[in-house]
Amino acid sequence: MSVKVSVVIPVYNPGEYIEDCISSLLRQSLPDDEYEAIFVDDGSTDATPARLDEIAAAYPHMHVIHQESSGWSGKPRNVGTAAARGEFVMYVDNDDWLGDEALERMYNYGVENEADVIIGKMAGKGRPVPVELFRTNRPRAHVSNAPLMDSLTPHKMFRKEFLESKGIRFREGRRRLEDHVFVVETYLRASNISVLSDYLCYYHIKREDASNAGFQRFDPVGYYKNLREALDIVEQYTEPGKLRDSMYRRWLRNEMVERLRGKRLLQLPEDYRQELYTEIRGVVTERFGPGVAAGMQPTQQIVAALVVDDRLADIEELARWESGIKPTGCLESLEWDGGALRVGFTAEYQADGEPMTFRxxxxxALLNPPLAQDTLDTVAGLGVSTVATVDAAKVDLVVRERTTAAEFFQPVDFTRERISSEDGTTFRLVLRAEATIAPETAANGAPLGDGIWDILIRISACGWTKEVRLGSARAEEVESGRRGALSGEPRRLVLPYWTEPHGNLSLDVDLATSRFDRDLKSLTPQDAILEDGTIELPVPIAMNRTSGSGSAALRFKALSGGGQFETVATLVPGPAGAALSAPLPDGLSTGDFWNIEFGLPSARRGKPRWAKLPVALGVAADGSVSTTTAAAAAKATKATKEAKKPAGPAPKRSLARRVASRIKRAVAR
Known part of the structure; x- marks a missing residue:
């Protein structure tokens, strides 16, 4: 069978970080004879070469090529591409990894849509990844109709025949942005590009030692020389006009303006800051016409205008103001409705700890930056407006899995509200929103995976896009809606909870934590109803008349060690959530106490996960049953056992017996 996908991995001294990459490649759902991995060892000096030889010897579809160090990733990728036998080539870095079905899904999606380039959804662990690009699947994408320019890393799948026929290769040698040059050319020359967003394909990982190449401080002169090469590619394959300007805008915004804003600029040493600014200004004045900056947000346009007018001091003053701008959110409501969690909240920006205002x-509505009037006049003279685009402000709610950093946008309805000052000269902008998190469709139509999902809001307004956790600021009445709910088939518990110590909102999907056990501790003996041989208890699970009923289990354990019984329990809507009802098992021995455990449904376990309740049963000598606290039952059982012990100290063995016993143990050794 022909090889469908060749995975090319440039390797240089990754140490232990390569193990996750190797494991993910071996876990791929494609059959082994339908894909291959080609590790190109670029002169590693650690133990990696031997490790790769070991992998290649053990797995026929894993290959390794050793070469002298070339200094960067371009040559290893070209060498691996030349050796590839696959219909498609996928580039992976040695400290990243793939989702288990990534190759199969991306290949099938690419073939289905006759794509030359397939971009799979990415997650960033400690490093940024595109978010807007992956809001939805995009079977036929282009730089003119999708935010492809947000993703210029090479970690994508390319049709090999397309690369060869167009002569597209990576620039070699020690250089920056060789991936931008490569990817942009593929974007402009591909017959079709497909974006797969409903499965997490690629995990970008920041090493704990922060030694990834992209995290190292760069030489501004060389960096912007290499950036000009990417601009040359755009110029070669586009005509002057809106498309070219929009593509140029990506580098002006991300690689220039954003490096001169807020804390990112202020934390740089003064000499390096000046060098960086000088190189940025060189590119801006040489290559960009007015149409490039015109498409950016007002705050970004202001920075670009100050660069053109050579006003670094004003840029620094603006950066000091922007460094104090932060997003805030307040959780206003929380409730389950028809299997979905409805989250109501407000959001706005703060400046230096106070609500941000607009003039x-x-x-x-105008921005209110702390710039001198002559500077503002200069900005206006350059055709840049300080109008605040508040009517385009928006807010999103995102769920992010804590281990993998996989994130998904949730449906949000919001309104914009202007709250005027008393004198009417300024106003605050407050976004009032309600989001819906449906656990079985929240992952771009698929169920949320097991684990902990953090809840964040992302505010986009006037050129700022910032995110913040939701929940630490919340209305008092929210707590009453913080209940778990049973979801999916087979059933599993989805539990909203407050993190410690910050009190942010997260979701525990399928008992990834023991948080639900804590909620059960609020039960008291008075909550239990014993009637007609059954026990009924309220449990903190959201159910209503439309929820129907559910099944669970109860387990009764004798404190005396006399055995245990399990019985099927039913969950039905109760006065404040769910009511758990179960028959008392036959055979509960008299004169004993029985601990009660609640068997919670768990899809990943395939069997209940047991949680001990703070309520216990006591069975009297006449067979009557009552409830007490588990602590009181344990104390009473201990007292009974103590009372049954013989009085006085146990008789000591004779000296002869003790000596004989020691001799016997010694012989046994």
Whole structure:
């Protein structure tokens, strides 16, 4: 059978970080004879070469090529591509890894849509990845209709015949942005590009030692020389106009303006800051016409204008103001409705700890940066407006899995509200929103995986896009809606809870934590109803009349060690959540106490996960049953056992017996 996908991995001294990459390649759902991995060892000096030889010897579809160090990733990728036998080539870095079905899904999606380039959904662990690009599947994408320019790393799948026929290769040698040059050319020359967003394909990982190449401080002169090569590619394959300007805008925004804003600029040493600024200004004045900056947000346009007018001091002053701007959110409501969690919240920006305000001039809303009037006049003279685009502000709610950093947007309805100051000269912008998290479809139509999912809000307004955890600021009445709910088939518990110590909102999907056990501790003996041989207890699970009923289990354990019984329990809607009802088992011995455990459904376990209740049963000599606390039952059982012990100290063995016993143990040794 022909090889469908060749995975090319450039390798240089990854140490232990390569193990996750290797494991993910071996776990791929494609049959072994339908894909191959080609590790190109670029002169590693650690134990990696021997480890790769070991892998290649053990697995026929794993290969290794050793070569002298070339200094960067371009040559190893080209060498691996030349050796590839696959219909498609996938590039992976040696400290990243793939989702288990990534190759199969991306290949099938690419073939289905006749794509030359397939981009799989990415997650970033400690490093940023595109988010807007992966809001939805995009079977036929282009730089003109999708935010492809947000993703210029090479960690994608490319049709090999396309690369060869167009002569597209990586630039070699020690250089920056060789991936930008490569990827942009593929974007502009591909017959079709497909974006797969409903499965997490690629995990970008920041090493704990932060030694990834992309995290090292760069030489500004060389960096922006290499950036010009990417601009040359755009110029070669586009005509002057809106498309070219929009593509250029990506580098102006991400590689220039954003490096001169807020804390990112201020934390740089002064000499390096000046060198960086000088190189940025060189590119801006040489290559970009007015149409490039015109498409950016007002705050970004201001920075670009100050660069053109050579005003670094004003850029630094603006950065000091922007460094104090932070997003905030307040959780206003939380409730389950028809199998979905509804999350109501408000969001706005703060500046230096106070609600951010905008100036009002006539019918216009204006930014209020702390710049001198002559600077503002200069900015205006360059054709840059300080109008605040508040009417385009938006807020998103994102769920992010804590281990993998996989994240998904959730449906949000929001309104924009202006709250005017008393004198009417300024106003606050507050976004009032309600999001819906449906656990069985929240992962771009698929169920949320087991684990802990953190809840974040992301505010986009006037050129700032910032995110913050939701929940630490919340209304008092929210706690009453913080209940778990049973979801999916087979059933599993989805539990909203507050993190410690910050009190942010997270979701525990399928008992990844013991948080639900804590909620059960609020039960008291008075909550239990014993009637007609059954026991009924309220449990903190959200159910209503439309929820139907559910099944669970109870387990009764004798404190005297006399055995245990399990019985099927039923969950039905109760006055404040769910009511658990179960028959008392036959055979509960008299004169004993029985601990009660609640068997919670767990899809991943395939069997209940037991949680001890703080309520116990006591069975009297006449067979009557009552409830007490588990602590009181344990104390009473201990007292009974103590009372049954013989009085006085146990008789000591004779000296002869003790000596004989020691001799016997010695012989046994």
């Amino acid at each position: 009002i001039e006539g019918d216009k």
